[in-house]
Amino acid sequence: MNYTISERGAKDWNFESLKRIYQEINAIAEKELALDLYPNQIEIITFEQMLDAYSSIGMPLMYQHWSFGKNFARDELLYRHGLRNLAYEIVINSNPCISYLMEENSMTMQALVIAHAAFGHNYFFKNNNLFKQWTDANGILPYLEFAKNYIALCESRYGEAEVERILDAAHALMPQGVNRYPKRKTFNLGDEERKARERLEEQERSYNELWKTVPSSAKATSDLGSVNERRHLLGLPEENILYFLEKKSPVLKPWEREIIRIVRLIAQYFYPQKQTKMMNEGCATFVHYYIMNRMHQRGLLTEGAMIEFLQSHTAAVFQPDFDHPGYYGINPYAFGFGLMQDIKRVCETPTDEDRAWNQEIAGCGDWLGVLKDAWENHRDESFIRQYLSPHLIRKMKFFNLYDDGKSDLLVKAIHNEHGYRMIRTNLADQFDIIQNEPEIEIVDVDLSGDRKLILQHKIYSGRLIDEHDVKDVLRHLANLWGYEVILSEVSAQTEATVKQYSVGPER
Template identity: 60%
Template sequence: MTGALAPAPLFTGSDWDFSLINRIYETVEPIALQEMKLNIYPNQIEIISAEQMLDAYSSIGMPLFYKHWSFGKQFVTNEMLYRKGLRGLAYELVINSDPCINYLMQENSATMQTLVIAHAAFGHNHFFKNNYVFKQWTDAEGILDYLEFAKRYIAQCEERHGQLAVERVLDAAHALMNQGVHRYPRVRPRDMKEEAEREAERQAYRDRIYDDLWRTVPVGAKAASVPSDQRRAALGLPQENILYFLEKTGPRLESWQREILRIVRLIAQYFYPQRQTKAMNEGCATYTHYRIMTILHDRGWLTDGAFMEFIQSHTNVVYQPTFDSGHFGGFNPYALGFGIMSDIERICMDPTDEDRDWFGDIAGARDPVEVLKDIWANYRDESFVSQFLSPHLIRQWRLFQLLDRESEPDLRVEAIHDERGYRRIRRALAREHDIARQEPDIQVVDVDLAGDRTLMLEHAVTDGVVLDASDAAMVLQSLANLWGYEVALSEVDVESRKELKNHRCHPQPEWIG
């Protein structure tokens, strides 16, 4: 019965079997669903070995995926580090799908299996199903079917067109994955099953714009000039999703190449919400497992020894190195998410006058889980930090803001944890979690239809941060190969509109015959 003391602990040692996994799940489930009232997809629990976990790492954590040499490279690298003891493996891996697939490591102790069931099967699962970013961008029910289609389709392409030809397209598409997403939501999430079923129709597809713009351009002569506004409107410019633009208008691409670009960009889009919610997603799962494991111990389901094992693991997960520790590398998303969520619980249960001034809507609400569920559903990392990082936590963590300008020889402390600094620190940390600032804003802005068909792009430069020259050259080479003609990229300051740098690249001969 929920809330009752356990007649005996679930286990007393570290060993487990499948019947114990079932008992653990059946004990955790009512706490998560009836007491915390979490809303989840049905769970599917899989036990995998260390080698299978390494294999999952190599294919970005998905149970089905097409073949590519980069996955094998990742596997060899991770395996070498793991075997040498230089890198550990995750205790679990969870897939945003319906049913929600949870991979548990075979090597975990019984305590760790309990932790990861609470963490992944209920914490991550609830976040995947309820957060608005995942609702806008993902189709949990259809993703596994689509991945199966993608794997089969690319294997068929290798048979028809050769492994090298397919590998070239995948290499180029992978280089552009971060520029292969729509950053503004559609009316409804894309139905991944429908995408797979429509593939046959797209085999014969020839876009009207493609015909109008490319078939009629004379070879070796200049076409009649088309007004720039009409040209850009016909091409749907400016366009931030570069893979989408290539798929629809690339003049040299065959239908199977367009379909591969579509596969890569839809998978990139599927993972886009995870890049926006890393701290919230891990914070939600960590808060959930901490609450459930504490309840299990309080009610006698976990022994003191098992709880101490859990506390040690949990403490390692939420450890945050200080700025002067010698190994500070930014904020640990587990520590940031769990810390703010635990502080929200404090504000709900035992607020100070300062908390009431800053968080009048939730201070003293007395039901922190309901408050957190609303936050989990309606925020992403940037807005979460911007709204809920409290002065109390800023003082506790001793946060401050450093200003590092290229024009100035020294660093300057811009804000500290005091009345004047709270909002500035919170705003600065929130901006660090804004994906629009983490990734360059590069858009296709025009095409020289009347000349040599040069594809023109623009990078909107903020804070003077231009692209790394070597990285830009490699990615532009992939873009030029797919486009089939010269590509030009201008880096332009967003405020002054001054051009800071210019890059140009031609396709490699083997791509254009």
């Protein structure tokens, strides 16, 4: 079956033509790229529905919360006044993989976003090991339906204000509600509703047993044993604050613990996306670029449609210079796509410099095999450390600045061998989420006194937490814990306490 896309403007398509072009894209993805995919489910939505999906973190099912309505009102106002564009699509890491396409897109743009989302992102979601380890594409949609229904039930039973109070606190702690280091397959969402009922029954019987051991006299205090024994009893230190609150808070009711768990599991579900933003977008952009060019070569895109595609693609991968008015940091589309195009170049036509820097792939010819191995086994940080070449550093004009806040800026890495290695290392560090999010752990609980919850923030490179933010978040934490919370900011090198906060719950 042959079908040609021409340039005719918006809404130049119907569902039959969309089906035909999907089949053409699928043939290229299957025969030439051999992409292993989830089944695709493509939904056509209006711009209002796209705004609604934006507001609720892009998920097709989501519980109600005031922040989603606030996001919708803001984004709609900006969009209607021409101050913000909308994405052409949203894609869901689920099985089937759901791609939302704007009905206002032209046929060319529908082809582009199908190739980008339904094939590029779909492949990355299914095959990257980080997503395999931390997410459950089969169970996410049933779990979100359960979460939506459960929170609605809680609102009807306990009141919207009470549910909102728990959700506000849990949302504030979301970044500290994940396990950053994998221990095992974290969860299976498929039968979560059944397990939730079992947990609620068990929690009603036993959640407060630990707190019955809190001593009421000096003699009883000695029975608690050493600090190490107490920390072992509580499973400390614990980096996942929401998990600790769900399991150990002395004041939360069973339904409140379940809401904490819902927010925690959703936060964990999105954690791989935070670590692979550049790779995920780079993979999808590389796939759509390959497919759209092959369609043009096969006569499926007219010259006008190809120009429309190239205009959109070029805008997506544009990287403004640091002194450009539109500079906003490193564009993950531009950097990811550039890295993957560069790998293809090194595999096919390497230079002597490429052979010295990456001899394992230089000239191997199997660019698709190298890319697939990278897509499956790396996250942004490790991908940059492995594959960023001097050629791409020069092309993207990367250099390294040092700012100690006291003297003039110092250029510490230029385009020589030492500079290339420093730029690659520092750029990889910049994409390492573990290094760029505060390392906060619960380290102790004052069981022998007033149940103070004691946290510690390890300070690296002199970076303290913003004082205004930390007090607000600690207030939410104290409300969920029910007692005073103390956070000490401690130097990672000397163990000296640099700053300390103490916040109690609202009464």
